[in-house]
Amino acid sequence: MIWLIWKQHRFEVLVIALALAFMAVYLIRDGLAIGAAYYQVVHGTSVAACQLQQNPSAICSTLQANFFDTYEDPNFDLLPPLILPVLVGIFLGVPLLAREMEQGTFRLIWTQSVTQRRWLLVKVGTQLVITLTVFAIIGAIATWYIAQNGIFGGSGWDNFDVVGAVPLADMAFGLALGIAAGAFTRHTVWANAVTLFGYTAARYVIGVWVRPYYLPPYSTGLFDPYQTTPQTLPGKQDWVTAITWTDHTTGQTLTDDQMRQACGGPAGLFRHLPSAPQPLNPFSCSHAQGWLQTITWQPIDRVWLFQGIESILFFALTAGLLWLTYWWIRTRVS
């Protein structure tokens, strides 16, 4: 069967492998270049050294300005969680079943002496192995890139989707979604659309609404952040998941409009910025109104745990989709 899989899918596999090879080359080359520039000694100092200074000298300002102008935060953290899994789903997952069904060739291949179960297992298995292996390699390179260059700051939470098992789980899910879409719609174009929108929707729902609650978040309620000890407030690296204002006396949640009406102006009133120096206490109005600001956050030390939970979640969804696909083609397709 391996021969058959190669013969049928070699074009797609090569395209994806090529795309990934380019990505790997880019990452490595870029990473090395950034690292070199960061640590390069110019006029007796380097950008790295400058970052550590509290009051940067003039040389430092220039160096830093030049550096950050040239090398922007690549912000490639959109790629693994969103674009690549969709591409894998569309180019590898969808054709697996949709093409066979559109052309009717499933009636040829499922009546050779291989059982449907074995056929599906080997096909899906090979695709999973190939994509996961390649992405594991890319993921390792990406992890090196980030660890190497903590240059652009960003905490573990910012790199959530790019490190460890999460991108692998995303990839597997994208692939499984493509396969399932192909099986259910039996139509390549529709399946592509379902994969694209389905994946985006799933990632959005889980990333924005479910992820903050994998474990119960910490929360602090304050009338005036300047009167609270730093230990009970989220740190720079922690992930603030929500900020809500409630009226302390009535217990009702306040809307933006209500707050704007009562206290005028936005910004300083609604955001908690413990590190930014403020000349005045911007919270005097809210304090006088008796409003309670509740901040919920997840601390940095939970990043790995959350990544683990999300990986397991997406792997479970992958398994569920694949099982559903098998059930569908066995009982509902002819």
Next chain:
Amino acid sequence: MSIALETTNLGKRYGFSRRWALRECALSLPAGRVAALVGPNGAGKTTLLQLAVGLLQPTEGKVRVFGHSPFEQQREVLPRVGFVAQGHPLYKGFSVADLLTMGRKLNPNWNQQVAVERLKAIDIPLNWRVGRLSGGQQAQVALALALAKQPDLMLLDEPLASLDPLARRNLLSVLMGATAERGLTVLLSSHIITDLERVCDYLILLSASHVQLAGDIDGIVRSHKWLLGPRTDTSAIASIHSIIQESHTNRQTRLLVRVNEHLFNASWEVHDAILEDIVLAYMGQTMSYDAPVEPPTLQRVRKETAL
């Protein structure tokens, strides 16, 4: 004698639709027969064939191929059954040789040599992409693939549709050659009966999702008769035989009956019926009133000279 394909109260309903594609189907096809599966479109022929090969799961009842369930026991059944789906689907991007390689890798009893010889004998180039072949050639390739598995039962869904007469003849020729060689059991569906008469010795007639008729063709032809007589009420006849079709002019009545005993009122003329008439009658088509009253078959001449 073993039974190649057996069904008991077999029924299939797709999804949640109300309509049954096949219902109460009871068949017992002996091994070694070449059987024709006929019936109008939508009668359930494709459904029956796909149930027999395990692509579909029965909604009710049972289907057994050489004693095994095709859906549950794919590993036992698939090597013994060759299947050519409607439209003879093939991987169009593959070459013919690639398809043979695929067959060799996926089937335990593959006979590569026979397939190659057969394709060479009908001038099909092995290195051509399947997409380049004509419809008739693709049908031959699909047939060769199925036969190279060395199956005991061949199931073909409308293999002759969309083929020109020469291609049809060539396909049937190859199929008959293989049957002669291996004692194959064949079940092929068609809605052109005349093609199949020379080649088939067993008939299964499906209409309105039910089996209307099933048996050896000889027996079927022997047990159906045309009855001609003066215009009359048919209830007397109906109480003895099954009336399949009746038509009346203002002076004559003509019936096609399945005889239960050889007992006829003297007022009826009894004529043999040909297979096509029988099949059409069951499929519910009435012959036109313009047709000559006596079917112009030789049996008629024989009757006269015997008198």
Next chain:
Amino acid sequence: MIDFHLDEHSGVPPYLQIVQQVKQSLRLGMIGVGDRLPTVREVVERLVINPNTVLKAYRELEYEGLVSSRPGQGTFVLRTLALMSLSSHAFLRRGLVRWLQSAREAELDDESILALFNATLWDSRAAESEGRA
């Protein structure tokens, strides 16, 4: 080697046509003792008919003692039929000419004549085998 052909509209069952053509070939000396008849597969590929038809024909010939089938090898001619040339059986030919004249006077055309002849022949064969059974 015999080249079979089938006349679908003659009213004679296919297996019988094969029997007749084998006998014809024997009579005309086209095949002789020890020759192998075409295999079932060859006949079936040529004529596109059911193999059982050919098997039935060969069984009939074997029953009449004309051929013998050896499993795995083929079907071989055992004995010949009296060679026939057109000059022999003059008496039968004359009777036939007279009968043809009567048929023409009864305004039968060629097709009806052949049909009548075939049907009568078949009936007599059927009666024969019934008498045998």
